[in-house]
Amino acid sequence: MQKTLVKICCISSVEEATLTLSYGASALGLVGHMPSGPGVISDQQILAITTSLPPMVSTFLLTSETQPKEIVDHYKQVNTSTIQIVDQVETSAYAQIRNELPHVKIVQVIHVLNSESVHQAIAVSPYVDAILLDSGNPNLPTKELGGTGRTHNWDLSQTIRAQVDVPIILAGGINHNNVKQAIDHVKPFGVDLCSSVRTNGKLDENKLSLFFQAIQ
Numbered sequence: 001m002q003k004t005l006v007k008i009c010c011i012s013s014v015e016e017a018t019l020t021l022s023y024g025a026s027a028l029g030l031v032g033h034m035p036s037g038p039g040v041i042s043d044q045q046i047l048a049i050t051t052s053l054p055p056m057v058s059t060f061l062l063t064s065e066t067q068p069k070e071i072v073d074h075y076k077q078v079n080t081s082t083i084q085i086v087d088q089v090e091t092s093a094y095a096q097i098r099n100e101l102p103h104v105k106i107v108q109v110i111h112v113l114n115s116e117s118v119h120q121a122i123a124v125s126p127y128v129d130a131i132l133l134d135s136g137n138p139n140l141p142t143k144e145l146g147g148t149g150r151t152h153n154w155d156l157s158q159t160i161r162a163q164v165d166v167p168i169i170l171a172g173g174i175n176h177n178n179v180k181q182a183i184d185h186v187k188p189f190g191v192d193l194c195s196s197v198r199t200n201g202k203l204d205e206n207k208l209s210l211f212f213q214a215i216q
Helices: 016-020 045-052 070-076 092-100 115-127 152-161 179-186 207-215
Strands: 005-008 028-029 058-063 082-085 105-111 130-134 168-171 190-193
Touching: 016 028, 016 045, 016 207, 028 045, 028 082, 045 058, 058 070, 070 082, 070 092, 070 130, 082 092, 092 105, 092 115, 092 152, 105 115, 115 152, 130 152, 152 168, 152 179, 179 207
Parallel strands: 005 028, 005 190, 028 058, 058 082, 082 105, 105 130, 130 168, 168 190
Antiparallel strands: none
């Protein structure tokens, strides 16, 4: 049985990155400018983190840009291994990004709201390296693009996982109390969490320890 990989998001410093990796995280999420939500740091801070880490560490830039040129320009400021697109983009954007950045992985976020989210995930799956299923709502007046701390309908996530051929990362309200249930139900390639391992916005080593005990 394949081990479920863990991505810890909202990393804000080299110290947080180092602590997270010491507990067994496989990837780090670094949050660029967002209309709402936690964990936003400057591109200069993201670059300081990425350049301090060993080359084998997987780093994700969370970008809310939706135009290919802006996404590529954002990436060039930070040099992560992966771009995580948190809002919807035109299908043609993926090819344009790959043409500019052939060495960079692309992960598309799908905010799981209803059955339409299943169709969205299936439609984008041929163009991306992985899909991250989250609990935001991009349809609100102020877009909610992640970091909500809420779970969503895992039945829909399970359906998506069964119908696409790319890895699925499950996010949204994952914590040490429900991670086993989430993995058993959805069977994702990986899980992603932010608020559940933080206290007052700061990475909480006790919560981090509890989570990795639960997943092991």
